[in-house]
Structures are given as C-alpha cells and as structure tokens.
Amino acid sequence: MTNLAEVSDRASPSCETFEPASLDSPLVFSSPHSGKIYPPAFLAASVLDLPTLRSSEDVAVDDLFSAVTLHGAPLLRANFPRAFLDVNREPYELDPKLFDQPPPDYANVRSLRVAGGLGTIARVVSEGRAIYGARIPLAEGLARIHAYYKPYHAALERLLNRTVEKFGIVCLIDCHSMPSRMPTGDARRPYEPVNADIVIGDRYGASCDPGFSHRVHALLSGMGYRVARNKPYAGGFITESYAARSRNRHALQIEINRALYLDEKTLELAAGYARLxxxxxxxxxxxxxxxxxTGGAGRQAAE
Incomplete structure (x- = not known):
C-alpha cells in the first residue's frame, strides 16, 4: 500500500465503503481519520505545509484494518483529511475564532474540543499549530459539513442499520491512531510518553458490552501489547453517538500508538508495521x- 498523501481537486467520493464478499459478521469498522486526499484550495488557504497538516492524520489505519472484509465485515473510510474536517465531532462544533461570521445559533461553540481549536472544522493541528493565517468564510465551513460530514455519517448509519437487520445486533469498531507523546499542560515538562501501545475505549462500559471489550483487551494483551482501557481515550463522538446497548448497538474505539508502526516525523511506515x-x-x-x-452481548440483551 502507498502511504503518500494526494493533492487533488478531482471528483472523488467523500468516503468509501469496502465490502466483504458476504456479510457474515455483526461488526462494522470505521476509519474516520485516515483520509489523505488534500484539496488544493485547502492547502492554498493554509499557512502549513503538507507534512505538518498530515500530523493529525491517522496514517495507514485503514490499511491496518483492511482484512476485515476477508472476515465478513465492512470498513468505512473517509477520503478527506482530519485537518480539513473531522467527522468524530458533533456536526456543528464550530469555533467562533475561525470564521469570518458568527456561527449559527444551533452550533455548539463552547465545547472543550472547540476551546482547544479542534472542532468540526479544526483551527489547529497537533501541538497547537494554526492551520490558517486568517479567518475563513463561514459559508465554506458549512459547505464542508454538507459535502463531507453528512455523507460519512449517512453511510455509517446505513451500515449499522443493515447489520442490525441481519444479526439483531451490531458492534461498531472505530479505528484510530494516537501520538506516542501527550501534552501535560506543564511548561517544565510539556510532553510525556503514552504508557500504552493500544487503548480500548468503551466509555467506561457505557458504549459496549464489557465482556466483548474484555475479550479484545485480552487478545491484544496476549499478543504482547500494553493495553489500556479508557485512559487517555474513552471514545469520541462516534463511539458515544452510535452506541445504544439497550437496542443491541455497541461501539468500541481502538487507538494505536503510532510509534508501533510509523516514523512520526517523516510519516514513513516503520519496520513494526508488518507485525502490527x-x-x-x-x-x-x-x-x-x-x-x-452474540455469545456475550447478545445473550445479556436477551435476558
């Protein structure tokens, strides 16, 4: 597989679903942050170069999980980059500091993610680096939501509904990567290593049957990985929004430490990629x- 980003204004779908030959699994996989098609107009509006913009990308996560189609499950992938638009947010988490006009009244302008510059349309990438040199048109942000955000979530909803109709149950596996260092908020020691290879997030048991979460945890631990649960990532907007355990809808987020498979400076795949x-x-x-x-979550739901 290629790890290169693409700069293109060609007509391309905002997202793609990779389907199995036969739908045999109640799992649906989502890779919302691995998109790497960068519109030229976006790059022209940014003060950052392409490698810096890519620092927020979940590089190659879609390929890491590509075997799902061989085991009866679909994989949904965003084609656009996270720096351009983030589907793991509310549809209208809009940062007033970013736009040339006040966001509409229905927008959430006060979330912690907006405060950090990481709303639906991000103001910054990793380490707080500003994407734009000036405010951007509000109309542009709303157009991105219409053209990119809404199709992704419509596709995800269709996949989940289809799976529930066939199996009576579904579990969304939301696939991500995480930096190997986390900000501390301490100027004397601004970053510290993430003390985990993989973090499993189930919203502290609220979004996924704990038995299934424990099985994933145990399997990865048995392979030699340091696995954490819910800290520092318990699950984002997608995990929270699509989970409804009372209706047999489960969601589990998986975060993979980029140092396992990637040179985080050059974004080149490292020797550990094949093993991972x-x-x-x-x-x-x-x-x-x-x-x-169904051996765990399905039985519990039926009782």
Missing amino acids: KADLTRLIAEIAPAAAL
Missing part, C-alpha cells in the same frame, strides 16, 4: 464471527 498488521488481522479473525459478539 498481522496481529490486527489475527484479532479480526477472532472477534469477527457472530458468536464472538
């Missing part, structure tokens, strides 16, 4: 069969 992909393929083979989910 092989291990994730083994994980998928274990959890994709319907019995892996």
Whole structure:
C-alpha cells in the first residue's frame, strides 16, 4: 500500500465503503481519520505545509484494518483529511475564532474540543499549530459539513442499520491512531510518553458490552501489547453517538500508538508495521464471527 498523501481537486467520493464478499459478521469498522486526499484550495488557504497538516492524520489505519472484509465485515473510510474536517465531532462544533461570521445559533461553540481549536472544522493541528493565517468564510465551513460530514455519517448509519437487520445486533469498531507523546499542560515538562501501545475505549462500559471489550483487551494483551482501557481515550463522538446497548448497538474505539508502526516525523511506515498488521488481522479473525459478539452481548440483551 502507498502511504503518500494526494493533492487533488478531482471528483472523488467523500468516503468509501469496502465490502466483504458476504456479510457474515455483526461488526462494522470505521476509519474516520485516515483520509489523505488534500484539496488544493485547502492547502492554498493554509499557512502549513503538507507534512505538518498530515500530523493529525491517522496514517495507514485503514490499511491496518483492511482484512476485515476477508472476515465478513465492512470498513468505512473517509477520503478527506482530519485537518480539513473531522467527522468524530458533533456536526456543528464550530469555533467562533475561525470564521469570518458568527456561527449559527444551533452550533455548539463552547465545547472543550472547540476551546482547544479542534472542532468540526479544526483551527489547529497537533501541538497547537494554526492551520490558517486568517479567518475563513463561514459559508465554506458549512459547505464542508454538507459535502463531507453528512455523507460519512449517512453511510455509517446505513451500515449499522443493515447489520442490525441481519444479526439483531451490531458492534461498531472505530479505528484510530494516537501520538506516542501527550501534552501535560506543564511548561517544565510539556510532553510525556503514552504508557500504552493500544487503548480500548468503551466509555467506561457505557458504549459496549464489557465482556466483548474484555475479550479484545485480552487478545491484544496476549499478543504482547500494553493495553489500556479508557485512559487517555474513552471514545469520541462516534463511539458515544452510535452506541445504544439497550437496542443491541455497541461501539468500541481502538487507538494505536503510532510509534508501533510509523516514523512520526517523516510519516514513513516503520519496520513494526508488518507485525502490527498481522496481529490486527489475527484479532479480526477472532472477534469477527457472530458468536464472538452474540455469545456475550447478545445473550445479556436477551435476558
């Protein structure tokens, strides 16, 4: 697979669904931050170069989980980059500091994510670097939401509904990568290493059957990975919004430490990439069969 970003204004779908030959699994996989098609107009409006903009990208996460289609589950991937628009946010988490006009009344302008510059249309990328040199038109931000955000969530909703109709249950696996260092808020020691290889987020049991979360945790730990649960990532907007355990809809977020497979400065794939992909393929083979989910979550829902 290629790891290169693409600069293109060609007509391309905002997202793509990779389908299995046969729908045999109650799992649906989502990779919302691995998109790497950068519109030229966006690059022209930014004061950052392409490598810096890509620092917020979940590089190659879609490929790391690509074996899902061989095990009966679909994978939905965004084609646009996270720096351009973030679908793991409310549809209208809009930063007043970013736009040339006040956001509409229905926008959420006070969330913690907006305060950090990381709303639906981000103002900054990693380490707080400003994307734009000036405010951008509000109309442009709203147009992005219409053309990119809404199609992604419509596609995700269709996949989840289809799976529930067939199996009576679904679990969304939301796939991400995380920087190997986290900001501390301490000027004397601004960053510290993330003390985990993989973080599993189930909103502290609210978004996914704990038995299924524990199985994923145990399988990854058995492969030799340091696995954390819910800290520092418990699950974002997608995990929270699509989970409804009382209706047999579960969601689990998986965050992978980029140092396992990537040179975080050059964004080149590292030697560990092949092993990580092989291990994730083994994980998928274990959890994709319907019995892996219905044996725990489905039984509990029926009781």
